[in-house]
Amino acid sequence: MRKEKTRQQNPVESGHQTSSVFNARANKAVSTTKRTELVTSVLKRIEGEHVVPSSKWRFVCTEYGIWALWALTVVIGALSVAVMIFVGGHARFALYEATHDTALSFFVEVLPYIWIVVFVVMTVLAYVNLRHTKRGYRYQVYHVVISSVVFSVVGGLVLHVFGIGSLIDTQFGKRMPNYQSMEKAEIRMWQAPKEGRLVGIFSAMDETDTLYVFTDEAGQVWKIETLELRDRDKELLSSGYQVRVLGTTTDAAQYRFYACGVFPWMFGKDVSTMDIREDRKQFVARMYEHMETRKRLLDIQRETYGNDIPMPFVEGKCGELAVMERMKF
């Protein structure tokens, strides 16, 4: 039944387009061995249905297209790695106790999830592409996955060296409102007056050098009390550069803020590991000083007034910050 159907479809066999020239050529080409029924039917079908080999370029383009897609996935994977390296290397871990309860909660917040997802998706696509190349199926899954990951990671490192990770993160942050760039994340973490953190720029100071006027990231003007700040902190605060101030809000209605430490707003690809280490050193030293000051004041209070009356000193507020408990001195 099916054979009949095949015959009906075949115009040569049905006599519509009998090609004696073709038959002669076919017989000549395959004459030394007896032609089988299948040989005859295949050759006649090729002739009758005008079957021609598909263009070589179609296959070449398909193969190159698959390789190009693979390369694209690796490049995008490398870009995501570059951003991840940038974020990982520049997340302000140095001051994590000031913003988070634990190092883990800090990392959970700063992890570049979107880029991790992009990297995973690109690795999967790279695997699928490589599998569809001519020889792709010959390799074990882990070989294909590892090779794609290695290419992306090495590419990502190279791109990071050239500052591409930083560029992507910063530009995406500027152009895409919903994109959480490193810079936006840092500002979100530090522009939190209720939790005792401010980001902004110095505007003016009073004559006694104890009250500084400061405009935060949201445009709010604050009066910063500098009683427990060191000269280095004051210099930094009054430098006119953007800074981070750690302390406590003493009067939310009057926008008064009691400062306990001032730290530079270090951000971007130019910040070195040395800078971050120095930042950490300064932070720990400042907090340790506050802890010592509070301890000293408490001792004086106990010796002079006993334990029953509240702390009579204006100083020592910084020793009560939540960050002091997290520091575990």
Add this chain to the structure above:
Amino acid sequence: MQENVHDMTDAEIIEKTLDDQVFFGHIVMRYEEKLSRYMQRLGVRSREDRQDVLQEVFIKVYRNLHAFDATFSFSSWVYRIAHNEAISLYRKKNVRPEGHLIDEGDDRVFREMASGDGAEELYDKELNAQRVQEALEQLEEKYRDVLILRFFEHMEYEEISDVLKIPIGSVGTLIHRGKQRLRKILNTEHLRV
């Protein structure tokens, strides 16, 4: 000139075919019997079905001649197309392939297939083709496919990898596991007896 065609490699005939399609007849003749047997082993039992599938296979081969890469084995490439067409037939008919493996002289192949660690025991059990065939039919498709290509079509691991489009390492693993499972099935059957 005609004699030369028989001495030509597949790749050389393909070259000629691209100039003159009638040379394709030699390719069909070279592979018709092998592929027909392979199809039969894969479970395409009806001769009519096999003829139809083979016709489609060769038309597909002809249509995709430019896709053939001479750095690969032409035989593996043709077998792969045949394998895929056989699978398509099962899917189209929505049926499970039924084994039809027994052939004259297959006894030795069956013994070879079931051999391995502890092979002596199996020889002692005087395996016969019928029992091994039944055991093969109980095997998962992935094991049956590699065992057929390895022991009936006598293919190398690399060729099997090309036909089934699986990593070369997996071919060895599948053959090893397939043989183990086959022995297990045969041992269980022996105990039942």
